[in-house]
Amino acid sequence: MTWTIYLSGEIHTDWRDRIREGVAAAGLPVNLTGPVTHHEASDDCGVAILGAEPDKFWHDHKGAQVNAIRTRTLIGKADIVVVRFGEKYKQWNAAFDAGYAAALGKPLIVMHQAEHAHALKEVDAAALAVARTPEQVVELLRYVVNGELAGYTDGQTIAE
Template identity: 25%
Template sequence: MNRPNVVYLSSSAHSDWRNEVRAKYQNNANVILVGPCEQHGLSDAMGAPGDSRPGHKLRITQMLSKSQILFGYIPSDRYRSFNIMLEIGLAHAWGKKIVLVNEARSLDEELRLAVTHVDEYFTSLDQGLTYLEQMLAEPVVNPNQINYSLGQSGTEQLSHQVYLAGEDQSTDWLETIKSHYRSYPSVQFCTGTDWASLATSDILFAFRSSPERRLFNIPLSVGYASTMAKRILFINQGDHHSHAYDYVKPFSDGYFTNLEKGLEYLDYTLGIENR
C-alpha cells in the first residue's frame, strides 16, 4: 500500500468550499484531508486567535506538520486571510508543497510577497483544484526526504506520535491516557528515557500526577522538545508547586492543572472534535 497524500486545506471557516473537496476524495484511500477546526464554537472555546489559550496554534501546527501539501484558498477580502499567510509561512519553512488560490482581486498587490513563496498560484478555485488533482496523481514524497524533526515518519497511514513523560513509579496515569485513545489507532504513544523516541514524536504530553516528587524528567523533556519545535502540553495536576514550574511553563504550548483539560486539548490538537 502506498503512503497517502496528506493535504492541509487552508482558508477562512466562513465558506463551505472544503465540502466539495471532501466529496471528491472521500473514497480515495490515497488522499487524506486535514486542516484547522471549522466549528466556530469549539474553535473559540479551545483558543481563538488573539487569546492566550493554545488550541489554535496546537491544531494548525500539528496538522500542517503531517501534511505534504498546503492548499490555500482566499475567496474574498472580507476576512483578510491572515491565517492563510501564517500557514504559508510555516509550510514554506517546513518544505511543504504550496498551492495558493486567490479570488480576491483587491488583494493582488498585498499578496506579492506571498506569491514568491508558493509553488503554484491561481486566480480561480477551479484552476487550483484541477492542479491539485494532478498533484495527487503523482507519487508521494520519498520518505527519505521527510523532516523527522517534525515527528513525521514513513508510515502508510496518517498517524500522530505522542511522547508521554511523567511519574515513572506508577503506570496508572499511562493507562488512563492510553485508554482514552484506544478507539483511535492513529494516535500512538511512546515512553521511556530514550529521547530518540521523543525526537521522532509530534507531541510531548508531560503529566505531573503527584505533588511529592520533583520529576526532573519533565523539564528535561520539555527543554529537549522545545528545541525541536514539538507541540508541548504540560499538565501539573492540582497546580502543585506551580512557582517551581514557572521556568517550564513558557516553553510549553499549553499549561493545565488537571488531566481532563489536558486531554481535551490533546483531542483538539489531533483533530478529534466529537467524542
C-alpha cells in the same frame, strides 16, 4: 501512497467541501486535514478547556495557542498545504499558515481572487501554484498525485 493535504484559510464558504467532493469524484488517494472550522469553538477552545480569562486579549491568546497545537502538527505532517484567502475577511491566520508551511519547505498552493494578487504577492511568490477556484486545486492534485492531466487520454501517467 496516500497524500495528506492540509486545507487552511477562510471558513465562511464551501471551498473545502468542493475540494472534498472533487477529490472523491477523482478517486484520489488523499487525506484532507485542516483547522477546526466551527468559528465559536475555535475562538473559545482555550477558555473552555483551560479556564476563563477576564480580558478578551488573553481569551483570544489562549485560544490561538491551543489551536496552534493542531495547526502546527497537521501542517508538519502534510505533503501539500492549500491556503485559501477569502473575499470578505482579512485572514491573518491564513497568511501565517502559508508562511509556516513555506518555512517548513512544504509545497504550497494558494487560492484567492485576482483582485488580491497585489496584496498577496509575497505569499504567491512562496507558493508553487496560485489557483482561483477549488476545482483548479482538485485538478492540480489530480496531476500531482496521479500524474493525470485532463484532456490527455493516452493513458500514460508518471510511475510512482
